[in-house]
Amino acid sequence: xxxxxxxxxxxxxxxxxxxxxxxxxxxxxxxxxxxxxxxxxxxxxxxxxxxxxxxxxxxxxxxxxxxxxxxxxxxxxxxxxxxxxxxxxxxxxxxxxxxxxxxxxxxxxxxxxxxxxxxxxxxxxxxxxxxxxxxxxxxxxxxxxxxxxxxxxxxxxxxxxxxxxxxxxxxxxxxxxxxxxxxxxxxxxxxxxxxxxxxxxxxxxxxxxxxxxxxxxxxxxxxxxxxxxxxxxxxxxxxxxxxxxxxxxxxxxxxxxxxxxxxxxxxxxxxxxxxxxxxxxxxxxxxxxxxxxxxxxxxxxxxxxxxxxxxxxxxxxxxxxxxxxxxxxxxxxxxxxxxxxxxxxxxxxxxxxxxxxxxxxxxxxxxxxxxxxxxxxxxxxxxxxxxxxxxxxxxxxxxxxxxxxxxxxxxxxxxxxxxxxxxxxxxxxxxxxxxxx
Numbered sequence: 001x002x003x004x005x006x007x008x009x010x011x012x013x014x015x016x017x018x019x020x021x022x023x024x025x026x027x028x029x030x031x032x033x034x035x036x037x038x039x040x041x042x043x044x045x046x047x048x049x050x051x052x053x054x055x056x057x058x059x060x061x062x063x064x065x066x067x068x069x070x071x072x073x074x075x076x077x078x079x080x081x082x083x084x085x086x087x088x089x090x091x092x093x094x095x096x097x098x099x100x101x102x103x104x105x106x107x108x109x110x111x112x113x114x115x116x117x118x119x120x121x122x123x124x125x126x127x128x129x130x131x132x133x134x135x136x137x138x139x140x141x142x143x144x145x146x147x148x149x150x151x152x153x154x155x156x157x158x159x160x161x162x163x164x165x166x167x168x169x170x171x172x173x174x175x176x177x178x179x180x181x182x183x184x185x186x187x188x189x190x191x192x193x194x195x196x197x198x199x200x201x202x203x204x205x206x207x208x209x210x211x212x213x214x215x216x217x218x219x220x221x222x223x224x225x226x227x228x229x230x231x232x233x234x235x236x237x238x239x240x241x242x243x244x245x246x247x248x249x250x251x252x253x254x255x256x257x258x259x260x261x262x263x264x265x266x267x268x269x270x271x272x273x274x275x276x277x278x279x280x281x282x283x284x285x286x287x288x289x290x291x292x293x294x295x296x297x298x299x300x301x302x303x304x305x306x307x308x309x310x311x312x313x314x315x316x317x318x319x320x321x322x323x324x325x326x327x328x329x330x331x332x333x334x335x336x337x338x339x340x341x342x343x344x345x346x347x348x349x350x351x352x353x354x355x356x357x358x359x360x361x362x363x364x365x366x367x368x369x370x371x372x373x374x375x376x377x378x379x380x381x382x383x384x385x386x387x388x389x390x391x392x393x394x395x396x397x398x399x400x401x402x403x404x405x406x407x408x409x410x411x412x413x414x415x416x417x418x419x420x421x422x423x424x425x426x427x428x429x430x431x432x433x434x435x436x437x
Contacts, residue, residue, distance in 0.1 A: 017041060018091040020073075020163035022170035023099050024200055025141075025223070030079040031099050031174075032200035034062065035091055036160070042074050046089040050096055053088060062200075064193040064214050068151065068159035077200060097171035100140065103226040106262035108372060110226055113137065113379075114360040116145035116180065116271065116306020118328035120161035123154050126357045127329025128165050130381040133394055134359055135169035137379075141225075142166075142173055145306040146180025146235075146271025150330060152190035153182070159194050175199070178220070178232045180271035180306060184211045208245055209237035220246060220270070222253055227372055228364060229257040229299075233270035233286075240285070247289045254297040264372035265364075265405070266300040271307050275322040277347050278308030279333070282322075294318030298405035302374065304360065309333060311360075311378050312353040313398060319406030325360045325378070332357055333386040352398040355388040357381035361396070374402040 018037035025031050033044060042060075045053035059074035066073050081087065084103045090096045103110060113134050121128025134142065151159035166175065183195050192214035199218070207219035219242070220234040231253055234242045250268070257263040273280070274287040294300050295318045306326035310333065314322040333355045346353060358381040366372050377396035380389075391397055 018094055019167070020160065020198075021091065021097070021167055022163065022175040022198070024176060024202070025099075025102055025174050025225075026077070026200055026202045027079075028083050028102050028105070028224075029081045030077070031081065031101065032075060032077045033057075033059075033089065033091075033099070034073070034075045034198050034200070036069070036071055036073050036163075037091060039072055041092040042072075044076050044089050044091045046078065046087050048082070048085060048087055050088045053090055053096070062197045064197045066159075066194045066197040068156040068194050073197065075200060099172070099174070102224070105224065105226070106264075107226040108264075108364045108366045110140040110364050111137070112141055112143060112362045112364070113139045114143040114145060114269065114304045114323075114325050114362065115328035115358075117147040117309055117326040117330045118144065118162065118166075119147075119150045119330040120154070120158045121165045121329075122161055123150070123158060124329045124331065126382045126384065128168075129393070130329050130357055130359060131166055131168040133379070133381060135173075137361070139169065139173050139361075141176050142169060143230075143269050143304060144175065144177040144328070145269050145304055145325065146178050147182040147306060147326070147330070148177060148180065148195065149190075150182050151194065152186035156190070156194075159190065163198065176201075176223075176230075178270045179235055181235060184213075184235065187211065187213055205234075205246075205249065207234040207237060208241035209239050210234075210242070224263065226364065227262060227264040227366070229253065229260075229263050229266045231266065231268045233268055235271060236283075236285075243285060243289060247293070250293060251296070254293060254300060258297055258299055263299060265302065265374065265402075266297060267302045267304065268300070269304040271305060273305035273307055273312075273322065273324045274303060275314045275317060275349060276305070276308045276312060276324050277350055277353065278310040278312060278324065278326075280308035280326075290320060290322075291318045294320040294406075295409045298408040301402050301405060310353060310355050311358060311398070313351050313378075313400065314349045315351045316406065317349055319408070321400075321402060323360060323376075325358075327356060327358045327381070329357060329381070331386070332384060352378075352400075354378065354397065355386055356391065356397075357384060358397075371404060373404075376400050376402070 020036040023033040047053040057076040059076035062075040149162035201221040202223040276282040380391040
């Protein structure tokens, strides 16, 4: 259909038929909107004033094409926008919503939520309640740290339901995902096409040995948002090469960020935790990589993960606070018959932990004296019988702050550390590395 005909079809389309609407920012002046709609709903109108949507973006089927339903699925890439600007948009005759381009480089004053292990509200009713709670906070974007839909366990309808449930916030706040094991490990029932096909990610990267379905690209990515460099990390590959390759590229990105006066913080996010005392313990391989990066880069202060269905925050490990927030709705606790957190002592590095549905709230700000800071809190979701803390939905627990960066090891210190690792397998924390004698 020619663009003009598409525009006519758009205006004549059925009211509000489009669903699964979400968007990502792909650069300082570009966003991409994805949705499922009728063949006539293959474009969106947008503008900087509500009710005055003069811009038109014609969509195309995404690549790879999601298969959770017949669709049609649409993706509209919008460039040439104004930076740090709110835009209003509408698909078909649906209601107006908004997207905002990233703040100017070096800017702050924005709020991010993070959650993982989410599912859908039919299978997991607490998931829907938590998404409503997040939407009411009006965050700028959400980091979803893997295991998004559990479509491999609950069927393809669960995939579509998930992307409708998150519309509690995803029409107005950017949806920035990382992939988890449930997105790829069971290709007979679900695979990455359902996810890579639904997102256009900034600065996408390819991992070695990535699953064939949906190959190749968008295994991880990175972006700058105001005064923060966010770097996703991938799922582990069968050969172990994905994390090794990621570490090499992450060093380059972090070296660049260290030299950039507009970047105050480096934050990584992905599915598997490096530090976790929950049902899924931390990966020693990932821990060694992040310990090394923290020792090298003073601006690297925060890592966010999921996988273990609990909330846990560490004290700084080589300058990095690690947070597990696999509490997005699919049930909490895991197999804890041997050791409840209420009775088992935490590891020395564990600063605060809880079994409770909820999400991580991060507020990035700059004080009048010019010092940048991150104020975080675990925001309680709905209660369950497995909880080991008592709170009301929306209440903030475990409030904490991260200010500035930390002092990386000196070059001599890094040389000594590397030498100890090569000879004795001793990591930056004085621990023997995995697979070392």
